[in-house]
Amino acid sequence: MSDSAPPLLFLDVDGPLIPFGATRHQLPDGYPVFEPEQGSGGTGGNPLIARIDPDLGPRLRALPCELVWATTWESEANECIAPWLGLPELPVVSWPEPPPAVGTDGLHWKTPALLRWAAGRPFAWVDDEINDTDRAWVEAHHPGRALLLRVDAWRGLTDADFTALDDWLRLPGG
Template structure:
């Protein structure tokens, strides 16, 4: 069966692992969590994994979409983060080798690759590095439905982000699909 649900491209650093808040914003530092799940060898060695709220796992799986890792963690996201969140192994966008080009003020290096990967399918992209340049480029090069959802890296995914994603994704679910 062909999956007709929209894609949700998910970045890790920023949306799932918050970072960059000042001491004034978080005088006691970021909260840490325990997932209560058995971790594969090496997963607990990442110093920031405990910043990921394991409650995000059920919230992500409740969204009417096909989740795809769109992160520089690549397959490590399936090894470390998916078990932490209780997610199954997810598809992974494989990135090309980095370029020495300066991307300042231009389209993010992930943008073109995600459009190609989606192959015309509706998608939402959740990342802390999305800019107006990305939105403008996507609007000019993509006739299909897209949502480029910027997340504040200092806070990570919040209730309002999940609500916005759920609302948008539900507008893309084919009629008669009750997911």
């Protein structure tokens, strides 16, 4: 790994980019639906894509990192979501077929695969299913810096999440 390689940002889709699971009390008018900008990719026939705020694309591109899809959407994220957000084609983490069930210890099934993919590089992981077991496992098994940022699935990525990511990614040794 080169010392000049930027940190990785493993990005989940369902929850961080596509909010879901809110109650009527939390979102009385439902989830917002966004129209594609002129010349951007359309929804590709998937109604969930229109729930992704296209303004997230420029915010993600502005972060000092290498974006990587870490989602069960796998390559479909590049086909459907990247154009909607104005992102280039991104690397994609491939998962085992079928993904293993969450263990009795509470470790998320994505966690070991992300550490293998990172191969010691510093990384941030944005997901709505991260827990303290994942944090402890990463701390014990990953030699580099890591930020595991749990996002509220019903809200998706917020301004506070972007601030936390940007601050962490700009730390020395990132």
